[in-house]
Amino acid sequence: MTLTTLALGRMTWPKQIAAAVAGSALIAVAAQISVPFFPVPMTLQTLAVLAIGLAFGPTLAAATVVLYLLEGLAGLPVFTGMRNGVAFAGPTAGFLVGFVAMAWIAGQAAGRGLVAMIAAALLASAVLYVFGLAWPFAVAGAVGIEAGWASMDAGAMLGAFMYPFLLGDAVKAVLAALLVAGGATLLRR
Template sequence: MTLSLAVGRPTLADHVVPRGLVTDIALVAGGAALTGLLAQVAIPLWPVPITGQTLAVLLVGSTLGASRGALAMLAYAVAGVAGIPWFSDTGHGIGVLLGSSGGYIVGFVLAAALTGWLAQRQWDRKFLHAAVTFLAGSGVVFLVGLPWLAVVTGADLQQTLAWGLWPFVPGGIVKALIAAAIIPAVWQGVRRLDAAKGRDLS
């Protein structure tokens, strides 16, 4: 039996590289790094900036699966708290996690777990199912981030939605659709390669 951080059904990553502890650690670290990289693609906005992080969360969760996707987001959060300056334009450290953006970062862990869980049930292989998967993952981020924002800022419901939801809806939809276009397309490529090798991806 191969020791692995992955739990449950195989995902896209498992059809590209074999499961194994060393491979899984590398994938988790890579997922955290991708999130940190896309976090630097940001539109400054107070109290929560618009960033590319959510796109990374969706891609990482769906490709790695529930357990490794969640671990990648946890690693991203822990590394940012430890001092790596990759929390978008808000910097790094525990203050960011405890601030107005903190709930969104915590929500990344749950969003990656959800998108990964759905991907392990093949919801990432067709555009429509993938779009639903990624929109749901984006929704989870808001479910955690908005109450957190309200508590930290003391804002009422209307102000919380104005600060933490409405500005992000168009971009969130676009990012979900981008991910829904990318992942099924990659699956098609992997299927073609595996068909040429006589492997079955069902």
């Protein structure tokens, strides 16, 4: 049983819509809490996306992230630095798209216990790098984006887009699992 079901009971459509809207707002707030790095900042978005996945389950979590992305594409300032859909032309685009997969993978372990949630959150974090690195490695250049971050060599790209974030992402994965498991334990009591 997911944390959301424990807290709200049977997830009717209105409850699912309310949860998705609240979850997308949480991601938007978490996006504004950042430590500037170049070319990609370190934010609390990954913590929020993982917690939503672990709390909502795969389908509702992925839908919540899609809603968040659509809000940005519609012009709302929900992305890091109060950016909107223009962020899809920047260095974080691959990570933004990867959040959908991250939420879905983490959601596979929703309600399955702390160890399963930690494992799923770590796997989801690793998969996020596939999307995040695919954008500067291949996609950005293929669609005609010319920027310093899109023309780095492989070593520089890993040093800018992955290595500085590994430890923080591992900590956020464990923290998300602990928060959701702790919340479920409290609600069961």
